[in-house]
Amino acid sequence: MVKEVKKDPNELTVEEKLAALYQLQTILTEVDKIKTLRxxxxxxxxxxxxxxxxxxxxxxxxxxxxxxxxxxxxxxxxxxxxxxxxxxxxxxxxxxxxxxxxxxxxxxxxxxxxxxxxxxxxxxxxxxxxxxxxxxxxxxxxxxxxxxxxxxxxxxxxxxxxxxxxxxxxxxxxxxxxALETNIEPRLLQAFKRIRKNCRNGLGIVTVQRDACGGCFNKIPPQKQLDIRMRKKIIVCEYCGRIMIDPELAGVVEEVPATPVKKRRASKKVASKEPKAKAAPKVETPDVDMEDVEA
The missing domain is CATH 1.10.287.1490 (Helix Hairpins)
Structure with a gap:
């Protein structure tokens, strides 16, 4: 879960601002789900x-x-x-x-x-x-x-x-x-609401998922991922404009994909079998010649 923030918006650190925004996003997402039911x-x-x-x-x-x-x-x-x-x-x-x-x-x-x-x-x-x-x-x-x-x-x-x-x-x-909005800096809150309004799914802040933006799924450079994990400044996606947050700070467990690894191992096995099948006929001839030499 995200950390609780201080009541005075002017005293918040970047990490606390991001945590507050993500908590607000979680609540607003639940409201959006209720609207979807209608x-x-x-x-x-x-x-x-x-x-x-x-x-x-x-x-x-x-x-x-x-x-x-x-x-x-x-x-x-x-x-x-x-x-x-x-x-x-x-x-x-x-x-x-x-x-x-x-x-x-x-x-x-x-x-x-x-x-x-x-x-x-x-x-x-x-x-x-x-x-x-x-x-x-x-x-x-x-x-x-x-x-x-x-x-x-x-x-x-x-x-x-x-x-x-x-x-x-x-x-x-x-x-x-x-109640959460009162603990968020007005300028940041206004920017967050503007981003939410312009996004189809209403997500103004997203986590990094599999080295990509959780909103538009475009790849994030390693240096920018490092900056996000450092939590020293507000970083937005250069493609969709959403605010990005470290999954650990958001309390989200990132899934590690297993399927691509299995596919790579299978392709190596297939590649190793093909040369053996082609070389089999050539191995039999030298064996016969060696028996004739010994006789």
């Missing part, structure tokens, strides 16, 4: 909530549009009634005109009012078509809202169930992490 449920719930809000907004916009069209239709019907009244008035006045000029003027007014009536009637028909379409779309969207709302409730129940199971454990881990 899977994509939080995102699915958020997407469904956004979709339901979008559908409700669309329905509201359609309803407002229908109300505006209905008000416009009512206004145009009122204009048609007023125009018909004027047409009747102008027609009656035509019977009492004194000259052709007055008659033509009234005729033009009647013609103009008829054109207005035709235009209003056309706009009313168009408005009614739009109202019918919007009414159908509102009904379809309402059905979709009901279906999405059911899916949302089911996903929320599933998510709440998982959260309820892990909430207490997660809260304890977060409290431990918060």
């Amino acid at each position: 899977g994509e449920l939080p995102l699915e719930v958020q997407d469904l909530e956004d979709e339901v809000v979008g559908l409700k907004t669309r329905i509201e916009n359609f309803k407002n549009e229908v109300d505006e069209l209905k008000a416009d239709i009512a206004n145009r019907k009122h204009n048609i009634e007023a125009a018909n009244a004027l047409i009747a008035k102008y027609t009656e006045q035509q019977d009492n005109v004194r000259n052709n000029r007055e008659y033509e003027t009234l005729s033009k007014e009647i013609e103009y009012k008829n054109l207005e009536i035709e235009l209003d009637q056309k706009r009313i028909r168009e408005g009614m078509d739009v109202i019918n379409n919007r009414t159908e779309e509102i009904a379809e969207n309402q059905v979709e809202v009901e279906e999405r709302s059911k899916d949302l409730e089911a996903k929320k129940e599933e998510l709440d169930s998982i959260v309820a199971e892990t909430k207490q454990q997660e809260e304890k881990l977060r409290e431990k992490a918060k």
Whole structure:
């Protein structure tokens, strides 16, 4: 296990800083595992909530549009009634005109009012078509809202169930992490969080494993490995930027690979057998000649 650190961040040695960071990383990794149990449920719930809000907004916009069209239709019907009244008035006045000029003027007014009536009637028909379409779309969207709302409730129940199971454990881990953060130098803590955010697996500090970085698995030069074991300065991987820590300080037992050694021994045995198989025919001939010489 890692060593306990002092409470004053300014008095920490490099070794204590690394130990504190690795302990914090261990706790945060446990929190990440709890989040993994939830899977994509939080995102699915958020997407469904956004979709339901979008559908409700669309329905509201359609309803407002229908109300505006209905008000416009009512206004145009009122204009048609007023125009018909004027047409009747102008027609009656035509019977009492004194000259052709007055008659033509009234005729033009009647013609103009008829054109207005035709235009209003056309706009009313168009408005009614739009109202019918919007009414159908509102009904379809309402059905979709009901279906999405059911899916949302089911996903929320599933998510709440998982959260309820892990909430207490997660809260304890977060409290431990918060307490540890107070014992870490702010600049170092900020850098550690930035590294964690940029890494896929959330590892900001890793151990050296088999002479390689435990995060990106790139080979580490021997001199840099020595510097890491010395614990005199903060060293980061030149490939992935993660902070590196000595496995012994982290309390991690490094595994020694055994399989590659067996493969090398097997290859030597095969190599030693091949020359013997090729030289066998040549050995028999000298034996026969030596017997003839003795005879």
